[in-house]
Amino acid sequence: MTKTLRALLGATALITLSGVAMAETTITVATVNNGDMVRMQGLMEDFNTKHPDITVEWVTLEENVLRQNVTTDIATGGGQYDVITIGTYEVPIWGKQGWLESLNDLPAEYDVDDLLPAIRGGLTVDGNLMASPFYGESSMVMYRKDMMEAAGLTMPDAPTWADIEKAAAAMTNKDTGVFGVCLRGKAGWGENMAFLTAMSNSFGARWFDEAWAPQFDQPEWKATLEFYLNLMNSYGPPGASNNGFNENLTLFQQGKCGMWIDATVAASFVTGADSTVADKVGFALAPDNGLGKRGNWLWAWSLAVPASSDAKDAAKTFINWATNKDYLALVASKEGWANVPPGTRTSLYSNEEYAKVPFAKMTIDSINSADPTAPTVKPVPYVGVQFVAIPEFQGLGTTVGEIFSAALAGQKTADEALAEAQAAVAEEMKAAGYIQ
Amino acid sequence: MSTHSSRLAARLMVAPSVALLLIWMIVPLAMTLYYSFRFYRLLSPDRTGWVGFNNYLWFMNAPDFWLALFNTLTLVGGVLIITVILGTLIALLIDQPVKGQGLLRILIIAPFFVMPPVAASIWENLFMHPQNGLFSAVSRGFGAQPILFLEDYPMLSVIGIVSWEWLPFATLILLTALQSLSSEQLEAAEMDGASAFSRFRYIILPHMTRAITVVILIQTIFLLGIFGEIYTTTQGGPGSASTTLPYMIFKQAIVAKDIGRAAAGGIIAVILANIVAYFLMRGLGRNLDS
Amino acid sequence: MARAQSPRRRLITTLAAWAVALIIFFPVLWMILTSFKTEASAVAMPPQFLSADWTLENYAEVWARSDYPRFFWNSVVISIGSTLFGLAIAIPSAWAMAFVPGKKTKDLLMWMLSTKMMPAVAVMIPLYLLFQRLGLIDTKFGLVIALMLMNLPIIIWMLYTYFKEIPGEILEASRMDGATLWGEIIYVLTPMALPGIASTMLLNIILAWNEAFWTIVLTTTKAAPLSAFIASFSAPQGLFYAKLSAASAMAILPILILGWFSQKQLVRGLTFGAVK
Numbered sequence A: 001m002t003k004t005l006r007a008l009l010g011a012t013a014l015i016t017l018s019g020v021a022m023a024e025t026t027i028t029v030a031t032v033n034n035g036d037m038v039r040m041q042g043l044m045e046d047f048n049t050k051h052p053d054i055t056v057e058w059v060t061l062e063e064n065v066l067r068q069n070v071t072t073d074i075a076t077g078g079g080q081y082d083v084i085t086i087g088t089y090e091v092p093i094w095g096k097q098g099w100l101e102s103l104n105d106l107p108a109e110y111d112v113d114d115l116l117p118a119i120r121g122g123l124t125v126d127g128n129l130m131a132s133p134f135y136g137e138s139s140m141v142m143y144r145k146d147m148m149e150a151a152g153l154t155m156p157d158a159p160t161w162a163d164i165e166k167a168a169a170a171m172t173n174k175d176t177g178v179f180g181v182c183l184r185g186k187a188g189w190g191e192n193m194a195f196l197t198a199m200s201n202s203f204g205a206r207w208f209d210e211a212w213a214p215q216f217d218q219p220e221w222k223a224t225l226e227f228y229l230n231l232m233n234s235y236g237p238p239g240a241s242n243n244g245f246n247e248n249l250t251l252f253q254q255g256k257c258g259m260w261i262d263a264t265v266a267a268s269f270v271t272g273a274d275s276t277v278a279d280k281v282g283f284a285l286a287p288d289n290g291l292g293k294r295g296n297w298l299w300a301w302s303l304a305v306p307a308s309s310d311a312k313d314a315a316k317t318f319i320n321w322a323t324n325k326d327y328l329a330l331v332a333s334k335e336g337w338a339n340v341p342p343g344t345r346t347s348l349y350s351n352e353e354y355a356k357v358p359f360a361k362m363t364i365d366s367i368n369s370a371d372p373t374a375p376t377v378k379p380v381p382y383v384g385v386q387f388v389a390i391p392e393f394q395g396l397g398t399t400v401g402e403i404f405s406a407a408l409a410g411q412k413t414a415d416e417a418l419a420e421a422q423a424a425v426a427e428e429m430k431a432a433g434y435i436q
Numbered sequence B: 001m002s003t004h005s006s007r008l009a010a011r012l013m014v015a016p017s018v019a020l021l022l023i024w025m026i027v028p029l030a031m032t033l034y035y036s037f038r039f040y041r042l043l044s045p046d047r048t049g050w051v052g053f054n055n056y057l058w059f060m061n062a063p064d065f066w067l068a069l070f071n072t073l074t075l076v077g078g079v080l081i082i083t084v085i086l087g088t089l090i091a092l093l094i095d096q097p098v099k100g101q102g103l104l105r106i107l108i109i110a111p112f113f114v115m116p117p118v119a120a121s122i123w124e125n126l127f128m129h130p131q132n133g134l135f136s137a138v139s140r141g142f143g144a145q146p147i148l149f150l151e152d153y154p155m156l157s158v159i160g161i162v163s164w165e166w167l168p169f170a171t172l173i174l175l176t177a178l179q180s181l182s183s184e185q186l187e188a189a190e191m192d193g194a195s196a197f198s199r200f201r202y203i204i205l206p207h208m209t210r211a212i213t214v215v216i217l218i219q220t221i222f223l224l225g226i227f228g229e230i231y232t233t234t235q236g237g238p239g240s241a242s243t244t245l246p247y248m249i250f251k252q253a254i255v256a257k258d259i260g261r262a263a264a265g266g267i268i269a270v271i272l273a274n275i276v277a278y279f280l281m282r283g284l285g286r287n288l289d290s
Numbered sequence C: 001m002a003r004a005q006s007p008r009r010r011l012i013t014t015l016a017a018w019a020v021a022l023i024i025f026f027p028v029l030w031m032i033l034t035s036f037k038t039e040a041s042a043v044a045m046p047p048q049f050l051s052a053d054w055t056l057e058n059y060a061e062v063w064a065r066s067d068y069p070r071f072f073w074n075s076v077v078i079s080i081g082s083t084l085f086g087l088a089i090a091i092p093s094a095w096a097m098a099f100v101p102g103k104k105t106k107d108l109l110m111w112m113l114s115t116k117m118m119p120a121v122a123v124m125i126p127l128y129l130l131f132q133r134l135g136l137i138d139t140k141f142g143l144v145i146a147l148m149l150m151n152l153p154i155i156i157w158m159l160y161t162y163f164k165e166i167p168g169e170i171l172e173a174s175r176m177d178g179a180t181l182w183g184e185i186i187y188v189l190t191p192m193a194l195p196g197i198a199s200t201m202l203l204n205i206i207l208a209w210n211e212a213f214w215t216i217v218l219t220t221t222k223a224a225p226l227s228a229f230i231a232s233f234s235a236p237q238g239l240f241y242a243k244l245s246a247a248s249a250m251a252i253l254p255i256l257i258l259g260w261f262s263q264k265q266l267v268r269g270l271t272f273g274a275v276k
Helices: A002-018 A035-042 A044-050 A063-075 A090-096 A117-122 A145-150 A161-171 A192-202 A219-235 A245-253 A266-270 A312-323 A325-335 A346-350 A360-368 A393-408 A414-431 B004-036 B054-061 B065-094 B101-113 B116-128 B134-141 B154-179 B183-191 B196-223 B228-233 B245-255 B259-288 C007-035 C057-065 C068-099 C105-117 C120-133 C140-164 C168-176 C181-210 C226-231 C241-261 C263-270
Strands: A025-032 A054-061 A083-086 A132-144 A179-182 A257-263 A281-285 A298-304
Touching (some): A025 A063, A025 A312, A035 C057, A044 A054, A054 A063, A063 C120, A083 A090, A083 A312, A117 A298, A132 A266, A132 A312, A145 A161, A145 A281, A161 A219, A161 A257, A179 A245, A192 A219, A192 A393, A245 A257, A257 A266, A312 A325, B004 B259, B004 C120, B065 B154, B065 B196, B065 B245, B065 B259, B101 C007, B101 C241, B116 B154, B116 B228, B116 C226, B154 B196, B196 B259, B196 C105, B245 B259, B245 C120, B259 C120, C057 C241, C068 C105, C068 C140, C068 C181, C068 C226, C068 C241, C140 C181, C168 C181, C181 C241
Parallel strands (some): A025 A054, A025 A083
Antiparallel strands (some): A083 A298, A132 A257, A132 A298
């Protein structure tokens, strides 16, 4: 903070000295408290030097609280924010509603063609770029090389679910508190349902058929859920129905998990300073079942300008600074290549320095293998790999997430859970007018 | 004392607060009532319209509605029982002459200063966590499997956390009630050969009735609306095992962003609160008159 | 009801009382200890006490990452402002209800308390829209109004019970001496009721300080208090127990210190004048 303050004071002095009368603009930037965003706030000195006429006010909140505040503001036309941090789920919906300002007119140095095609596609609505990706992620397998070796196994770069089960069985040792596999179990559309929906794609399952009829009564979902429950009950940690991203990250960092299938951004945490297993982690693509689709997702935390903002130009200036190639270079020079926000630009992955980062290749391969427009084996009427980009999904995903979480806690069988999910989703889709 | 002019003055003095509270109550209530009959989803602004009682029907036919209702009452009842009983015992204990009473009191009321989300997160992460929590370390120390608090006993865990937050409040009210009890009366009873239990039953307890009533009234009002602690710890789960009525409303308003249904849930919650309040006042109201 | 006791019994009660106090306080203590550990040490199993890696790093990082003084100042203004505003409106009302009670006074009091029964989440959008139209979003004034109204019933209730304890004869005597109504309130009543007013004030400052729903919903940057500060440290990616503990300690410490210094008043205040 003092740094920012000093930079600000310096900037003010500069203006006074040069005698230029610049109109001071203040923009309010709302963001999540994830590591990459926190790092950005530490680098504001650079922005303040380059744009002394723009003052940035931060609103940093935990993901769910931020989503709640930003959604309320934007849906009621509040205009409190000039830059908001939203994900690939929100962008298509909000863009269609006309709540976002198009970013087509960012300066040439932004180099829009450098964005990864899969990521850019998810943020484009009717040909207009509606948000600029800050970092992108897919999901992959993170595993303990030392434990695999001790078990006499090797992890293929592109494992199948059968490989995962075999490895989990070999690494689990409940006496020492080591569990073969840690997966999300906490209820929520962005928690267990993100994982399970992505996983179900590799089993050939889908949320809806082409006529929006829910598909939880189909054998593919049954196979998915039964495999998941069996895997977790046999080789997962106790109390897994309350484990989300954070809980599993902590477990893995403490060396209590043999494998963890989750977001690619976690790679920098499990190999980082807080991790007790930093030098023992290997990476592999998310598993498949030989059906042509892998169980990995696609997400990008992105910066967008609400249509209700009254400082759109300053907001775009900020977005250009925070998401162009120079910003990546800035982070690399200050914090090292491993801490550069991943998964947004082609140029980053052709950079030789970045290629030395252990998880770089697996991250880009994972991102490239996800296709939001054709997420699963069969055709679907929706966009989104681990979500369905319709306004109703947050409610639906959470409801189904609770049912599946209860199944993991042993309160329901897989069949009961699927029947309940089918009924709940069918009812809601009827109420929302998708089906009769 | 009740001259005509002083009555008028009194009315005038009560008027601002009544007027403000009336506005504060009526305006949001009217808006909520209005939305409860509307289709209003934040993310689908194009589709609006009257839906009659559909929102209410949806809420009351939701599979977890009755469980949520039951859980709400369990939470209120459970916390009241725990805080009143433990509060009485602790008050009796620290009413004795003990060393360092000032510091002792501060330690006991400390939970009251902790913001509810912080309290919930301390308990969830530092104590109840099956791998990193202190409780699991204790279990393991005894060679036992850690107890899965939030998975196997979600309602009990939430009740425990909320009770911890409200225990200081109950203890202090009850303590002050005790301190105003004259010691002569007790000594006389002791000389008459009354046992410790009968002294408590026939002298102390009647004296504390009013204090207990206040604890129950005020706590009930706060407890009926609790959802933050549930959101932080169990998120209403596993399944809907620890879902309460306010948490159901929270999910509709904030997760599903369905304002119409949340409004209908809000009206149902207000009705429930008034039913509870009615019975409380009938059962306890006379205790307030001294 | 302190009575003479044998030394042995006294020792036992002292030990028991301290044991209970420490158990109740322990979660707060553990949080404070955790805030001085490294993240790895905070989640180590078995839990580390003496062997932990102690550090001030968490506080340094929390301090550097967010503008703590601003959140702190907003909390101070909002909690004190809403309390003073509430007192100004509540004192006359409580006075009137205590000394010129009508048939409906009890009902009126209960009704006031019942305005707190509407679940906050259900009125979130209506109130948000209301505040938005009035231009009160993200203003300290808006939060002062909201929290004042939220706690007004409790302020009135407390003051009412305190005022009730003041014997009516004193008021009548002053009236005989020709004191006006306002003179009566300012010169006679207020001094007598001061302890009650002070404890009401304290309790409401605490309630307002701890409010963590509306303070987040109705603010963004300018008026955001410490509850929003906490929300920026909870559940990020990566290990966060120690940092969250440090942020939590920073949020509750000011109010804990205030409570420490005004403990006696507070104990009175917390009783809601429930007992004479």
